[in-house]
Amino acid sequence: MENNRTYHIIGxxxxxxxxxKLIKEKHPLSTVLIYEAAEKIGGRCGSFFDSEHNCMYDNATHVILNCNRQTKKLINSLLFKHTLCFWDFKKKTFISKLCCIKEIILAIFNTAKPNFSALLYVIRHLLHPYQLKAYFSTGDLSNLLCDPLLIYANDIKYGYVWQGVEINQNRITKLRFNKETITIDVGDMVISAIDSYHYNKIVGGYDFDYNAITNIFYRTSMALTFPQNKKMFGLKNALSQWIFSTPNYTAVTISNSPEKIDSRSIWQEICCIRNYNSAFEPYTRIQYFPYATIRQDKKNNAKRPTDAQTAYNNLLICGDWTMKNRPCCIETAIQSALRLLKYL
Ligand SMILES: Cc1cc2nc3c(=O)[nH]c(=O)nc-3n(C[C@H](O)[C@H](O)[C@H](O)COP(=O)(O)OP(=O)(O)OC[C@H]3O[C@@H](n4cnc5c(N)ncnc54)[C@H](O)[C@@H]3O)c2cc1C
Incomplete structure (x- = not known):
């Protein structure tokens, strides 16, 4: 049914x-306002320009799998040309994927011990040879995924940090931001699309444990070549877990990582795989995300919401953490927005 409500999306x-996008497609006459704490869009999957390295980086290199159907619809499917493959650092050779199930699980769930239903979900989607094709981001996530969606917002307010709510009879009446307080008219909707860490601080009810991810960018003047000319591969028996080679940089990702990672040792691993001695480590940028994803184990998964509705009549939630049993990834974040549809 057509409506001319205002939808207040936070995040x-x-x-x-x-x-x-979904709201505007369903209700073209509605008003969609987005409030974002940062000065740019994209959250965990945006890109940024590093002026020191003179290079576009993604807020961590992202792998998108061929089975991520909704994400694939947003980006060019021709980009999915890499196959998941693994290099054994000790044996100095590529090895079968079947020997690397542990590594695949760690990459998808950012924990070595996800709960069983989550595992089943991924196995169902992944265990087809065709599905093992993947794309990895090359400084283009904002451009490919996020920027094209901006047209659906009537306005986007940057630097608006959501800090609290006022409630009357199970309804949010006011949203308190650092810059102003917004009154929510009767009939209008609030959609929280922020991460669980901040949601728990503002609204409460979701006190998760988190796992970190470290991403390291080595800025090089040209693409580094790796065995069999692979541009993307996982590693076994190494400190590095995934290596991505692009024309401007080589990136390394380490899931569930400790805070301190020695970029020099990782660089030496890269040199060793290439069988090439390089005395100098190139310009390096290390990104450590302490709250990269909720720890997707049994305990934390049990705390995740089962639906987009909340205790407040006019507040819905979405975001990767809101979908029980799903890995915290771009695809799940999009799926969580789709789950809102029946309430919009
Ligand atoms: C290092 C790293 C590597 C990853 N690798 C992969 C990968 O390879 N493949 C994959 O699919 N996924 C990967 N992910 C996960 C993926 O990035 C996330 O699942 C996805 O981006 C989540 O999107 P979201 O919209 O749910 O949340 P977010 O991207 O976290 O968006 C939330 C938004 O809310 C804003 N916000 C927060 N608090 C407030 C507030 N108080 N007021 C206003 N705004 C607020 C934030 O600034 C942010 O823009 C990775 C994540 C990290 C951190």
Whole structure:
């Protein structure tokens, strides 16, 4: 049914931006306002320009799998040309994927011990040879995924940090931001698309444990070549877990990582795989994300919500953490926005 409500979306990560698209497609006459704490959109899957390295980086290199159907619809499917493959650092050779199930699980769940239903979900989607094709981001996530969704917002307010709510009879009446307080009219909707860490601080009820991810960028003047000319591969028996080679840089990702990673040792691993001695480590940028994803084990998964509805009549939630049993990834964030549809 057509409506001319105002939808207040908080958070301009992929879940919030995709929610804006769904609302505008369903209700073209509605008003969609987005409030974002940062000065840019994209959240965990945006890109940024590093002026020191003179290079576009993604907020961590992202792998998108061929089975991520909704994400694939947003980006060019021709990009999915890499196959998941693994290099054994000790044996100095590529090895069968079947020997690397542990590594695949760690990459998808950012924990070595996900709960069983989550595992089944991924196995169902992944265990087809065709599905093992993947794309990895090359400084283009904002451009490919996020920026095209901006057209669906009537306005986006940057630097608006959501800090609290006022409630009357199970309804949010006011949203308190650092810059102003917004009154929510009767009939209008609020959609939280922020991460669980901040949601728990503001609204409460979701006190998760988190796992970190470290991403290291080595800025090089040309693409580094690796065995069999692979551009993307996982590693076994090494400190590095995934290596990605692009024309401007080589990136390394380490899931569930400790805070301190020695970029020099990782660089030496890269040199060793290439069988090439390089005395100098190139310009390096290390990104450590302490709250990269909720720890997707049995205990934390049990705490995840089962639906987009909340205790407040006019508040819905979306975001990767809101979908029980699903890995915290771009695809899940988009799916969580799709789950809003029946309430919009
Ligand atoms: C290092 C790293 C590597 C990853 N690798 C992969 C990968 O390879 N493949 C994959 O699919 N996924 C990967 N992910 C996960 C993926 O990035 C996330 O699942 C996805 O981006 C989540 O989107 P979201 O919209 O739910 O949340 P977010 O991207 O976190 O968006 C939330 C938005 O809300 C804003 N916000 C927060 N608090 C407030 C507030 N108080 N007021 C206003 N705004 C607020 C934030 O600034 C942010 O823009 C990775 C994540 C990290 C951190």
């Amino acid at each position: 301009a990560g992929i879940a919030g931006l995709f929610a804006a």
